[in-house]
Amino acid sequence: MEIKKIRIGQTITDYYFGASLSQLKNVADKKHSIILTDEHVFEACKSKLKGWNTIVIKAGEEYKIQQTADTVIDSLIEMEADRKTTLIGLGGGVITDLAGYVGAIYMRGIRTGFIPTSLLAMVDASIGGKNGVDVEVYKNLVGTIRQPSFLFFDTSLLQTLPTAEWQNGFAEIIKHAAIKDAAMFRSLKEHDAAWYQKKKSELAALVRRNALLKTKVVQLDETEQGDRKLLNFGHTLGHALENQYELSHGQAVSIGMTYAAHLSEALLGFKQATALVKLIDQYGLPTYADFDRTKVFDVLKHDKKRERSNLHYILLQKIGKGVVHTLPLTQVKQLIEQI
Amino acid sequence: MEIKKIRIGQTITDYYFGASLSQLKNVADKKHSIILTDEHVFEACKSKLKGWNTIVIKAGEEYKIQQTADTVIDSLIEMEADRKTTLIGLGGGVITDLAGYVGAIYMRGIRTGFIPTSLLAMVDASIGGKNGVDVEVYKNLVGTIRQPSFLFFDTSLLQTLPTAEWQNGFAEIIKHAAIKDAAMFRSLKEHDAAWYQKKKSELAALVRRNALLKTKVVQLDETEQGDRKLLNFGHTLGHALENQYELSHGQAVSIGMTYAAHLSEALLGFKQATALVKLIDQYGLPTYADFDRTKVFDVLKHDKKRERSNLHYILLQKIGKGVVHTLPLTQVKQLIEQI
Incomplete structure (x- = not known):
C-alpha cells in the first residue's frame, strides 16, 4: 500500500494506492466511522464489512437525490454520528457524490473518506471534491465542493464489474x-x-x-x-x-x-x-x-x-x-x- | 451609507451600515438578483421591492427545513438562476440561514447577500456565515459555513418589529x-x-x-x-x-x-x-x-x-x-x- 499526501486548497487528502479493503481498519477507526454503500456493493463486500457501521441504500443514479440524502441524515442521527465521525463512501460515483454531499452538510461538515468501487469512480468521480445530488433532469444541480480526508484505491474490487x-x-x-x-x-x-x-x-x-x-x-x-x-x-x-x-x-x-x-x-x-x-x-x-x-x-x-x-x-x-x-x-x- | 470591507477566511464581505432598502439597487444588480423573503417581510416592504425578482416563503422557524430549501431550489430553476445570480436573503435569521444554505448548495455555490430585518439577525444570525436548516428537533443540524458577499443594515426596518x-x-x-x-x-x-x-x-x-x-x-x-x-x-x-x-x-x-x-x-x-x-x-x-x-x-x-x-x-x-x-x-x- 502506497500512501501519497496531496494538498488541494486548504485540505490534505491521503491517497492509498494498491490498497485492499481488509486494510481499511488501519486507515479509519471502526468505532467512529460509518460506511455509506449501496445494496449491490454491500452484497459483494459483505464479509469484509463485518464489524463496521453501515448505511445501505438502494443502488442506482435515480437515488442520487435530496430525498436519499435526507434518509442518510436520519440514519446518522439515529446512529448518534457527531463531529468526530468519519463518513466513508464505499461505491461508485453515486455513493461517493452522496457521501461527500451529506458529509459536507451534516453538522456543517464532518470528516469523509471515499472507497471507489467502479472504474469511473476511481479515475474520476471520487476525485476533486465535487459532490451533490440531481434535481429533476439537472445533474449535480445541488452540492458543494469539498475534499475528502482520504481516498482508498482497491482495484481488486473492479473484478466483478459489469461491462x-x-x-x-x-x-x-x-x-x-x-x-x-x-x-x-x-x-x-x-x-x-x-x-x-x-x-x-x-x-x-x-x-x-x-x-x-x-x-x-x-x-x-x-x-x-x-x-x-x-x-x-x-x-x-x-x-x-x-x-x-x-x-x-x-x-x-x-x-x-x-x-x-x-x-x-x-x-x-x-x-x-x-x-x-x-x-x-x-x-x-x-x-x-x-x-x-x-x-x-x-x-x-x-x-x-x-x-x-x-x-x-x-x-x-x-x-x-x-x-x-x-x-x-x-x-x-x-x-x-x-x- | 458607510461601507466596510471585511475579510473572513477566503471571502471579503461588504458591510453596508446606515443603509436604506431603497439604496439596494446600488449594491446588487436587479436583473441578476433574486430576493428570498417571507410573507410578513414581503408585505411590510412591498413598495420597496417593485421590480425585484422575489421568492416568498411562509414565515416561521417551522419552515426552516430541507423541504423549504427544496422548494426554493425549484423556484431558482424556474427563474433560470445561474452562476451569475445573487441570492439575497431579506428577513430574520430563518431567511438569512435558508438563503445562505441554498446559496451554498445551488450549483455548488452562487453569490449571496443578506438584508437582516430583525434585531437578532442584525447583531447575530446574519453574521459569520453559518447557515442551515433544522432536522426534527435538532437546530441547524444540516448546513454549511460560507460567508455572504454583502451584509446590508437598514435599522429603519426594525420599527415594526413585535416585542x-x-x-x-x-x-x-x-x-x-x-x-x-x-x-x-x-x-x-x-x-x-x-x-x-x-x-x-x-x-x-x-x-x-x-x-x-x-x-x-x-x-x-x-x-x-x-x-x-x-x-x-x-x-x-x-x-x-x-x-x-x-x-x-x-x-x-x-x-x-x-x-x-x-x-x-x-x-x-x-x-x-x-x-x-x-x-x-x-x-x-x-x-x-x-x-x-x-x-x-x-x-x-x-x-x-x-x-x-x-x-x-x-x-x-x-x-x-x-x-x-x-x-x-x-x-x-x-x-x-x-x-
Whole structure:
C-alpha cells in the first residue's frame, strides 16, 4: 500500500494506492466511522464489512437525490454520528457524490473518506471534491465542493464489474488522454478494455495515472475558474443527453466527445477527430447518435456551465491539448445540427 | 451609507451600515438578483421591492427545513438562476440561514447577500456565515459555513418589529456583552429595550457595535476551533429548551445564560451571576425555568457541541470574559439539577 499526501486548497487528502479493503481498519477507526454503500456493493463486500457501521441504500443514479440524502441524515442521527465521525463512501460515483454531499452538510461538515468501487469512480468521480445530488433532469444541480480526508484505491474490487461499468470508466480515461495526455492516448490505442481487465498491474497503474492526472488539474483550479473546466470535455452535451435518453454516463460522454471533436474541427482546425472517434469505438463506446435537438438544447439552457446565453464549451486543439471556448448557445446548436 | 470591507477566511464581505432598502439597487444588480423573503417581510416592504425578482416563503422557524430549501431550489430553476445570480436573503435569521444554505448548495455555490430585518439577525444570525436548516428537533443540524458577499443594515426596518423580536435581539446583545464586552454591559444596565426603540442613532450604533463584535470573533476563528465557541454561551441548554418548549430563541438563550452563570459560579467562582440575571430580566427576558431535565438532556446528547459524552460548555470568569470548558454531560446534569 502506497500512501501519497496531496494538498488541494486548504485540505490534505491521503491517497492509498494498491490498497485492499481488509486494510481499511488501519486507515479509519471502526468505532467512529460509518460506511455509506449501496445494496449491490454491500452484497459483494459483505464479509469484509463485518464489524463496521453501515448505511445501505438502494443502488442506482435515480437515488442520487435530496430525498436519499435526507434518509442518510436520519440514519446518522439515529446512529448518534457527531463531529468526530468519519463518513466513508464505499461505491461508485453515486455513493461517493452522496457521501461527500451529506458529509459536507451534516453538522456543517464532518470528516469523509471515499472507497471507489467502479472504474469511473476511481479515475474520476471520487476525485476533486465535487459532490451533490440531481434535481429533476439537472445533474449535480445541488452540492458543494469539498475534499475528502482520504481516498482508498482497491482495484481488486473492479473484478466483478459489469461491462457497462468498464465502459463508463474508459470514457473518462479517454477524456483525460484527449485533453491532457497524448502519451496515454497512444498506449490506449494499443489495447482495449478486455486487455486491461486481465492485466492487474497495468490496470492498477492506469487507475493511478488517471487519478493523479485529475488530481493535478483540480489542485491547480479547485473552484473551476480555468483549467478544471477542461474536465467537462464531452460533458456539456453529454449531461443533457444522459437525462433525456437511457444512456449510461460513459455512453453519453462518448457521444458528447464525438460531437465536441467535430466542433473542434470546425472551429479550431482540430485534425484528429477520426482518431478520437476510433478510440472511443475501440473501447465499446457509442459515437454518433440520433437525438432530439430541441429537447436536448432545452436542457442545455439550464446547464451549470451556461452563463447567460453563452456556453463554456471544451474543445481540442490537438490530442493532449484541451481548451475552454465561450460559445453562444445558438452557434453550438447550429454546428451540431450540421454534423 | 458607510461601507466596510471585511475579510473572513477566503471571502471579503461588504458591510453596508446606515443603509436604506431603497439604496439596494446600488449594491446588487436587479436583473441578476433574486430576493428570498417571507410573507410578513414581503408585505411590510412591498413598495420597496417593485421590480425585484422575489421568492416568498411562509414565515416561521417551522419552515426552516430541507423541504423549504427544496422548494426554493425549484423556484431558482424556474427563474433560470445561474452562476451569475445573487441570492439575497431579506428577513430574520430563518431567511438569512435558508438563503445562505441554498446559496451554498445551488450549483455548488452562487453569490449571496443578506438584508437582516430583525434585531437578532442584525447583531447575530446574519453574521459569520453559518447557515442551515433544522432536522426534527435538532437546530441547524444540516448546513454549511460560507460567508455572504454583502451584509446590508437598514435599522429603519426594525420599527415594526413585535416585542418578542426585540427581546430575541437583546438576548444576543447581552450574550456579547457577557462574553466579550464589559463596557457594553455597563451601558446596557443604564437603559432598556424601550429606550433603544426610541433612540434611532443609539440603536444603529448598538447594532453596528454588535455586528462588528461578532464579526471579529468569527474572523479569528471561522470554523469554530476555539474562540467562536464562546458565541454559544447560553445556547447549549438554550437550543435543547427551544425545541422542547414553546420558547422564542431569545427566551431559551436567556434561560440558558442564567443556568450557565450559575454553573460558572459553581465551577469558576464567577461573582456576577446576580448582575447578569438582573440585566436579562431588565430587558424583559425570562431567567429561571421549570423544565423536564430528562427530556432536555436527551436532546443535549445530540447537540453538535457534544463530542462523545463531553460537552463544550461556555462559562464566564467575569463579565466580558467567556471561556470554553469541556464538561462531562453527567456533571452538567447534576449541577443543573441543584440550581
